[in-house]
Amino acid sequence: MGLRVHRSISWIGRAEQVGDDHDAAFLFLWIAFNAAYADEGSLQGIATGERGAFEGFFAKLVALDADQQIYNAIWKQFSGPIRNLMQNRYVFNPFWQFHNGVDGFDDWEERFNASARSFAQAVQSTDTTRVLSFVFDRLYILRNQLIHGGATWNSAVNRAQVGDSAAILGFLMPVFIDIMMDNPDEDWGQPFYPVVD
Template identity: 60%
Template sequence: MPGGSLNDSRELVAGHFQILKDKQRAIRHDFPDGLALRVHRAISWLGRAEAEHDDDDLRFILLWVGFNSAYASEVKSEIIGERGIFGAFFETLVALDADRRIYNAVWQRFSQEIRLLLSNKYVFQPFWNHHNGMPGHENWADRLASSQRSIAAAMGKQDTARILSLMFDRLYVLRNQLVHGGATWNSKVNRDQVRDGASVLGFLLPVFIDIMMDNSGHNWGLPFYPVVD
């Protein structure tokens, strides 16, 4: 990989921006326009996120924007609908991940953080639907237990794409809390999920971008909000 490698899981996230930027400059002439724009935007947001060392809230938001730039899908308000869209994206990334970097991140490096996020009721949307008085969500605890059984089954099969989809469901709730003003900046009540979410996303986003660049022949689709005159 020109400019360096992302294969060494011991690398600090702070080094990913320059490695990816150097690689992009070296091979971008082969990129379709849609992929070129996605990668350019995602790397720009990753670089800003890596420069943010002291503010986990801001770092998480910046990383999410970078993820959405790479993913280039209109974010929907329905979590279940988003799960299906995320699922296809993650299945593609996992299938193209020849070095199993995503697999190693999910099952080794961040296994504890992911388990905590998946069991945290504060990033489980039915919990908030119930507390916001929405009818039909009184059984949120049963739904969370059912979700945990689904998670356990996916973990038993080491279904990486499925675990990613479930985890990003939770991160999407966290994203909504922050972006829509449902949390206080630097609040003590949500530090664990913000910190863990930023750590996991900060590691995975560079890997996602790298895989996309390595597979420029794949049809990644057209980005939303293209550059126009």
């Protein structure tokens, strides 16, 4: 856990140094997120995939969040940016599958609306773990766009989603790390790249 926290904090610190460069902040914060949650199983493809790893990590964090820091971030501080992110088709995977000509995604709009309804149900039932899963599904698409060269640095196109996403991650990552540090005896998994002499 100490190695995870140390690495994650280093990337959070780097993200804080970039000023208004939301692209760089988001990428550094995503690295911090990977440092916090990814274990050797998920990186070897043994786990149920990234979504499964996310959900397990979120469920553990929410269960251990005695001060409800995550709940307050989602429901109070970032409800607007999260709502905007969830209403943005440009961070919805089926939208891109359709536009890239992948068969079976002609119904992307129906899927988008169904996702919005499911998200609204999670919000109404104050299911923080499920809401985090929805949010990180969208953040993951943005991560893919940036990492795989599907966006131009500092582009005028779709800037709001990058700024909102960096702000959401920038707030949540220190909260996640605080919860991990408050619970050092929990099994946070084995880092895939340990320090080796």
